[in-house]
Amino acid sequence: MSYLDYIKEKQFPLFTCAGCTHGTVTNTFLRVADELKLDKENTVIVCAIGCAGRIPTFLDFNVLRVTHGRALAFATGVKLSRPDVKVIVFMGDGDAVAIGGNHFIHAARRNIDITAIISHNEIYGMTGGQYAPTTLQGFKATTAPYGMIEPAFDVCELAKGAGSTYVARSDVYHINHLHKVMKNALTHKGFSTLEVITSCPTQFGRRNKMADPIKLVERIRDITVTQTAAEKMSVEELKDKIVIGEFVKTERPELTEIYEEKLGKLRKN
């Protein structure tokens, strides 16, 4: 097996714009899938709408691509009805924490064994560059022509608060780190959240004087700091920085296992 066995090569190239780094997330996933020898027969990938939501249709798995924001709701039905199946959900930031925010917090609360991989590019790319709940204050979007005035969501804090038993953040510049935490997220038992900082030169960069894809990735390099480094930094120094690392790694009973333990004995036939 090689990572190429996990894609439908005939369907390529991807639809994504030149300079888009969602492909880096996909690439890392394929390499991790190969390392873990993921059983594509017994794995279901659920995804929905937006750039991040469409990419999984190119992967050679059982792929369920649903309505905007609802991937985790569908995935809950997939996992609860077939607990033996591995379920992975790919979402964008709008998908996961705007329209799908309610499903996200409840999936985390239930600690259902699903891995949510969330690409955070600060923008609605597919629809033409509107602001996301993750767009930082001051940055421009088609619906924030004078700059974003709302505060941004911290996806990992949200996941933590909601009860996700594995929470990590990485980015497309630190690919070795991304590889490591994606592997940890995919092997974690329970609801795991992996937020990946990605870049959108077409819709985000272009409106914010960073249309050069390389410059956007360099921005990610410059604004991210590791957990270890962050520990030594003051609150002032951490302003406008994004911390990458593993924030939660804990164990809690998993939903389908509790279901079987508490209700399995009621089965009559």
Added chain:
Amino acid sequence: MAKYELLQGNQACALGALKAGVEFCAGYPITPASEVMEILAEKLPETGGRFIQMEDEIAGMGAIIGASVMGKKVLTPTSGPGFDLKQENLAFAAMAEIPCVVVNVQRSGPSTGGATISAQGDLMQAKYGTSGDSPRIVLYPNSVKEIYGTTITAFNLAEKYMTPVILLMDETIGHMRENVCLDEFDNVEIINRKFPDVAPENYHPYEPDETGIVKLAPFANGKGYRYVINGMHHTIDGMPSLTPENIYKTISRINDKVERYKEDIWQWEEQQTEDADIIIFAAGCVSRSASEAVKQLRAAGHKVGLFRPISIWPFPDEPLAKAIKNAKMVLVAEMNRGQLIHKVKEIATDNLKVVPLNIYDGTVIMPEHIIQSIKEAAK
């Protein structure tokens, strides 16, 4: 000896679902439908099924589709405001051809309206509530016993035609208790969706054979059928595609299959229509009052009959046209401001008088309302 039991309408729905083989239910609390999922929450663990109360109605609909994709028979129960929220993923199920049963125990709307107030306001929404053109099978029983049987039919049709099926109820019937005997359903036919009959390498999930019905392999089937299920216009392999050819093929297929098999889907009841000058058209709980009105009017020497659609979508237009062929008047009695009357008018010939009777104050249409309307219209 026949075994009688006192059942509530919503209870009959849950028991009918179990008889049909329901394996998964996800829902969100809403009056007057909650009993359906309360009973399934209790019973499903006993049959090896699964129940989950989701965070909202949208998620309930999403979760059942997820389970159906895994090959399970699924149901979600709701009412008015919840049915509004189901529409988004209902369209997905129609588009991706995923069988599922959605129960809408109708209450008075719009919006919060009245949770325990009976109304027939969702008859058009059940068919036209979603974006785009998509098919809908909508069944509308009028008694506790019929709810049991129709719930089984709803599952059978969903599995047979790979499409969502709506089971509409009135609050009146959902919360009514009747003494029923279910013995006749002991050996009722149970239909399960078909597994692909071609090898995985030749399998194109969205390219059906001459029957026009797709054979979607459950995901993670262990036999090598791997593909994409997608709410976007798609190719025969489920891949996103916006070519005119694929768009046309997808929309045509999902709609044409219901049109093509409508005679198999249609269900209706007629009472004394053969010689009737006046035909009452009524569905759901109103048809119970209409039936009584027919009895009383016949006793008084009037030639009155009843046409009751059980499948309201696809609308049984040909059977209705036949039934009203020699009539002079059709009274359309509905607990709304006039919905199915538009379908009746489409079919009515120029010399047929179509008279509305609409009561939407939360009370149920009674036989005397119907008798009075007929007398007034016949003046």
